[in-house]
Amino acid sequence: MTDTIETDVLVIGSGIAGCVAALTMAESGLDVILLSAGAQLDDGNTALAQGGIVYQGVDDTPEEMARDIFTAGWELNYPRAVRFLCRRGPEVLRSLFLEKLALPFAREGNGDFHLTREGGHGRARILHSADYTGRVIMDGLLDAIRSCSNIRVMTGMTAIDLLTTHHHSKALEIRYQITNQCVGAYVLENSTGEVRRFLADYTVLATGGIGQVYLNTTNSPASLGSGLAMAHRAGAVLRNLEYIQFHPTALFHRGPRRFLISEAVRGEGAKLINNRGHAFMTDYDPRADLAPRDIVTRAIVDEMLKTGEDFVYLDAAKYCDQDLAERFPTIYQKCLELGVDMTKQPIPVVPAAHYFCGGILVDLRGRTTIERLSAGGECTCTGVHGANRLASTSLLEGLLWGHAIGQDITARVKRCTQISRKLKASIPGWKLLGDRRNEDPVLISQDWATIKHTMWNYVGIKRTTPRLRRAFDDLRDLDKRLHSFYKETLISKSLVDLFHGCLTAYIITTAAMRNTQSKGCHFRVDA
Numbered sequence: 336m337t338d339t340i341e342t343d344v345l346v347i348g349s350g351i352a353g354c355v356a357a358l359t360m361a362e363s364g365l366d367v368i369l370l371s372a373g374a375q376l377d378d379g380n381t382a383l384a385q386g387g388i389v390y391q392g393v394d395d396t397p398e399e400m401a402r403d404i405f406t407a408g409w410e411l412n413y414p415r416a417v418r419f420l421c422r423r424g425p426e427v428l429r430s431l432f433l434e435k436l437a438l439p440f441a442r443e444g445n446g447d448f449h450l451t452r453e454g455g456h457g458r459a460r461i462l463h464s465a466d467y468t469g470r471v472i473m474d475g476l477l478d479a480i481r482s483c484s485n486i487r488v489m490t491g492m493t494a495i496d497l498l499t500t501h502h503h504s505k506a507l508e509i510r511y512q513i514t515n516q517c518v519g520a521y522v523l524e525n526s527t528g529e530v531r532r533f534l535a536d537y538t539v540l541a542t543g544g545i546g547q548v549y550l551n552t553t554n555s556p557a558s559l560g561s562g563l564a565m566a567h568r569a570g571a572v573l574r575n576l577e578y579i580q581f582h583p584t585a586l587f588h589r590g591p592r593r594f595l596i597s598e599a600v601r602g603e604g605a606k607l608i609n610n611r612g613h614a615f616m617t618d619y620d621p622r623a624d625l626a627p628r629d630i631v632t633r634a635i636v637d638e639m640l641k642t643g644e645d646f647v648y649l650d651a652a653k654y655c656d657q658d659l660a661e662r663f664p665t666i667y668q669k670c671l672e673l674g675v676d677m678t679k680q681p682i683p684v685v686p687a688a689h690y691f692c693g694g695i696l697v698d699l700r701g702r703t704t705i706e707r708l709s710a711g712g713e714c715t716c717t718g719v720h721g722a723n724r725l726a727s728t729s730l731l732e733g734l735l736w737g738h739a740i741g742q743d744i745t746a747r748v749k750r751c752t753q754i755s756r757k758l759k760a761s762i763p764g765w766k767l768l769g770d771r772r773n774e775d776p777v778l779i780s781q782d783w784a785t786i787k788h789t790m791w792n793y794v795g796i797k798r799t800t801p802r803l804r805r806a807f808d809d810l811r812d813l814d815k816r817l818h819s820f821y822k823e824t825l826i827s828k829s830l831v832d833l834f835h836g837c838l839t840a841y842i843i844t845t846a847a848m849r850n851t852q853s854k855g856c857h858f859r860v861d862a
Contacts, residue, residue: 338529338531338532338764338765339531339532339533339534339764340368340531340532340533340534341533341534341535341759342366342367342368342487342533342534342535343360343365343366343367343535343536343537343748344357344360344365344366344367344368344535344536344537344538344539344744345367345368345370345519345520345533345535345537345538345539346367346368346369346370346538346539346541347370347494347520347538347539347540347541347542347562348370348371348379348539348540348541348542348543348562348712348714349369349370349371349376349377349378349379349488349541350379350380350381350473350541350543350712350713350733351381351472351473351476351712351730351733351734351737352541352711352712352713352733352734352736352737352740353369353539353541353711353712353737354369354376354473354476354477354480354737355431355476355711355733355734355737355738355741356539356541356701356709356711356737356738356740356741356744357369357480357486357539357741358476358479358480358483358486358741359737359738359740359741359742359745360485360741360744360745361483361485361486362483362485363741363745364485365485365744365745365748366485366487367485367486367487368486368487368489368533368535369480369486369487369488369489370489370490370492370494370522370533371488371489371490371491371492372491372492372493372494372525372557372561372828373490373491373555373556373557374490374491375490376473376477376480376488376490377473377477378555378556378557379543379555379557379558380469380543380544380546380554380555380558380713381469381472381473381730381733382469382470382473382555383469383553383554383555383595384468384469384470384472384729384730385466385467385468385469385595385597385599385665385666386451386453386461386463386466386468386597386598386599386602386726386727387451387453387461387462387463387464387468387599387727387730388428388432388461388462388463388468388472388727388730388731388734389424389460389461389462389725389727389728389730389731390425390428390429390448390450390460390461390462390731391425391460392450392458392459392460393450393458393459395458395460397418397421397422398421399457399458400421400460401417401418401421402457403455403456403457403725404417404420404421404719404720404721404725404728405417405721406455406627407455407627407628407721407723407724407725407726408719408720408721408722408723408724408725408855409721409722409723409854409855410721411575411721411722411854411855412718412719412720412721413717413718413719413721415699415718416699416717416718416719417718417719419699419735420717420719420728420731420732420735423735424731424732424734424735425731427734427735427738428462428731428734431734431738432472432475432734436475436476436478436479437475438464438471438472438475439464439471440462440463440464440468440471441462441463441464441465448462449463450462451463451599451602451603452602452625453598453599453601453602453625453726453727454598454601454602454622454624454625454626454627454628454631454726455622455625455626455627455628455725455726456625456725456726461599461602461726461727463599465661465662465663465664465665466597466599466662466663466664466665466666467664467665468730469730472730491524491525491526492522492523492524492525492531493522493523493525493561493828493831493832494520494521494522494523494542494561494562494565495520495521495522495523495530495565495826495831496520496521496565496568496569497517497519497520497538497540497565497566497568497569497705497708498517498518498519498520498521498532498533498534498762499515499516499517499518499569499570499705500512500514500515500516500518500758501515501570502568502569502570503518503762503763504758504761504762505761505762505763506757506758506761509757509758509761514706515569515570515705515706516705516706516707516754516758517538517569517705517706517707517708518534518535518538518707518754518758518759518762519532519533519534519535519538519762520533520538520565521533521765523826523827523828523831525828528825528826528827530765530826531765532762532764532765534754534759534762535754536707536748536754537707537708537709537744537747537748538707538708538709539701539708539709539710539711539740539744540562540565540566540695540703540708540709540710540711540714540715541562541710541711541712541714541733541737542557542560542561542562542563542565542712542714543555543557543558543562543712543713543714544558544560544690544691544713544714545558545559545560545563545579545688545691545839545843546558546559546687546688546689546690546691547559547560547787547836548560548688548786548787548790548836548839548840548843549579549687549688549787549790549791549795550787550788550790550791550792551585551593551685551686551687551688551791552592552593552687552688552689553582553585553592553593553594553595553687553688553689554592554688554689555592556592558713559832559835559836559839560714560835560836560838560839560840560843561831561832561835561839562694562695562710562714563576563694563695563714563839563842564834564835564836564838564839564842565835566695566703566705566708566710566714567838567842568838569705569708570704570705571695571696571703571704571705571708572695572696572703572704573693573694573695573696573716573842573846574693574694574696574716574718575692575693575694575716575720575721575722575846576693576694576842576843576845576846576847577693577843577846577847577849577850577856577857578691578692578693578720578721578722578723578855578856578857579688579690579691579692579794579843579856579857580628580629580688580689580690580691580692580720580723580724580856581628581629581632581686581687581688581689581795581796581856582595582598582628582632582686582687582688582689582690583598583607583628583631583632583634583635583684583686584596584597584598584600584601584607584649584682584684584686585684585685585686585687585689586669586670586673586682586683586684587645587646587683587684587685588673588683593685593687594669595687595689596649596666596682596684597663597666598628598726598727599663600649600651600655600663600666601624601625601649602625603651603655603657603662604651604654604655604656604657605624605649605650605651605654605655606623606624606649606650606653606654607624607631607634607635607638607647607648607649607650607684608647608648608649608650608681609638609641609642609644609647609648610642610644610647610648611642614650615634615638615647616631616634618634619633619634619637620634627723627725628689628723628724628726629722629723629855629856629858632686632796633796633797633858635647635684635685635686636686636796636797639685645685646683646684646685647683647684647685648681648682648683648684649681649682649684650681650682651677651678651681651682652677652678652679652680652681653681659677659678660678663677670682686796688790688791688795690713690724690729691713691714692716692720692721692722692723692724692855692856693716693846694710694713694714694715694716695710695714695715695716696715696716697709697710697711697715697716697717697736699717699739700739700740700742700743701715701736701737701739701740701743702743707754709740709743709744710740711733711736711737711739711740712732712733712736712737713729713733715736717732717736719732720732721855722854722855722856722857723855723856767825767826771823771824771825772824772825774824774825774827774829774830776829779829779830779833782813782817782833782837783833783836785809785813786810786813786836786837786840789805789806789809789810789840790806790840790843790844793805793806793844794806794840794843794844794847796858797858797859797860798847798857798858798859798860799859799860799861800848800859800861803844803847803848804848806840806844807841807844807845807848810837810840810841810844811841813837814837814838814841817833817834817837821834
């Protein structure tokens with residue numbers, strides 16, 4: 336592999352948004368490189384999605400769906416983005432997933448799609464494939480990508496930094512330009528430790544969420560905020576970073592990632608109960624177990640404090656009238672592995688960091704505030720989710736914005752000049768900062784423990800001013816130490832991940848400190 340690789344479009348991240356964007360552009364004739372930090376393209380969060388993807392219910396309207404999104408988001412949503420999702424989203428889903436890829440979503444006996452309902456939705460409007468919807472979506476996208484000759488797939492590649500004219504160009508006439516342009520990225524090849532310079536006319540960030548900066552999360556190991564950290568360093572505008580959605584029902588067990596118990600289980604009738612068997616959600620909200628996630632999560636925390644238990648229970652056996660093993664095969668099997676038969680006994684559950692409602696600010700075309708840099712999926716803030724995400728809207732958001740990015744960049748390539756040879760030549764290759772082989776796995780593990788515990792305890796489900804100040808001080812000190820360590824140590828994937836994760840935690844904490852209003856996922860006890 337050469338030190339410099341050029342392409343029309345560099346897509347960093349291979350979940351639903353990255354894959355849809357790559358396919359849309361490649362099918363229009365553009366040369367696309369699709370990067371994944373993992374060993375496989377499906378190592379991110381999309382493949383883990385259980386519940387489903389929002390479509391449209393019987394007699395449903397875009398206005399009714401929008402009302403549910405606004406209610407869940409505490410009216411902090413961007414109206415134009417919500418209307419775009421509700422009106423255009425189902426059309427793109429139908430065209431790509433139902434007609435073109437023919438994804439096998441669940442159907443009724445009469446052949447109609449089986450639509451389910453989740454918390455915060457006024458009606459059933461969610462397509463699903465049992466409880467492994469994300470897996471079905473990723474399988475369909477990967478089949479399409481493999482058959483597309485214009486997409487070069489490169490796995491095991493960790494993006495380090497975005498290349499921008501303001502930060503990296505050595506040509507004075509380019510550095511003095513007002514507009515900051517993204518021209519690619521420095522990327523680490525995990526297997527060799529070599530850093531490559533990827534130069535592209537357009538770059539797309541689709542790196543997913545930030546759950547791994549928390550002690551308990553349902554997210555994949557790759558979800559540590561790398562795209563957020565790189566965009567922040569490049570100078571992109573970020574929004575709503577304090578709004579972290581905690582899923583109410585993750586399976587209580589030991590493991591590196593909490594296993595999600597889909598909200599669809601509650602949508603089918605399951606109820607949350609405490610250790611005395613009391614179905615407690617009616618004590619907190621008239622919508623009971625189908626209240627929005629932030630309300631349910633805080634109710635569980637309060638109930639755990641009352642009872643002194645480390646978890647509550649989700650009782651599907653008593654309250655669901657479906658064949659649970661058939662409707663939720665993945666959940667049923669995972670629970671069995673841990674000694675819980677959900678058809679006969681309640682499931683122990685605990686909240687876990689699940690979805691990032693904020694991120695890199697983008698418009699309806701996926702453009703960021705840096706020229707030639709687009710972004711889609713969970714690493715972005717489109718404004719759709721506001722202060723709290725409505726269940727199952729994220730996959731549709733990733734699909735719609737991935738498609739919009741693909742169309743926008745294709746149109747721009749056709750009418751705009753490519754980045755000049757002079758500009759590309761002004762971007763230097765990777766400069767080795769440190770060559771000491773002093774990376775200590777114990778130190779890295781301890782630093783991650785500090786990040787995760789700090790975020791969980793101080794920037795978690797319930798926040799106070801003293802907790803946030805403590806988190807800010809601790810993470811600022813750790814960030815300073817890592818900068819020094821980074822400059823003298825031979826680069827590696829574990830070091831890049833730690834650097835990105837720490838910076839992500841720090842800027843989230845800073846945003847949480849600035850927002851003194853308690854709303855949605857940002858719940859301040861002392862507000």
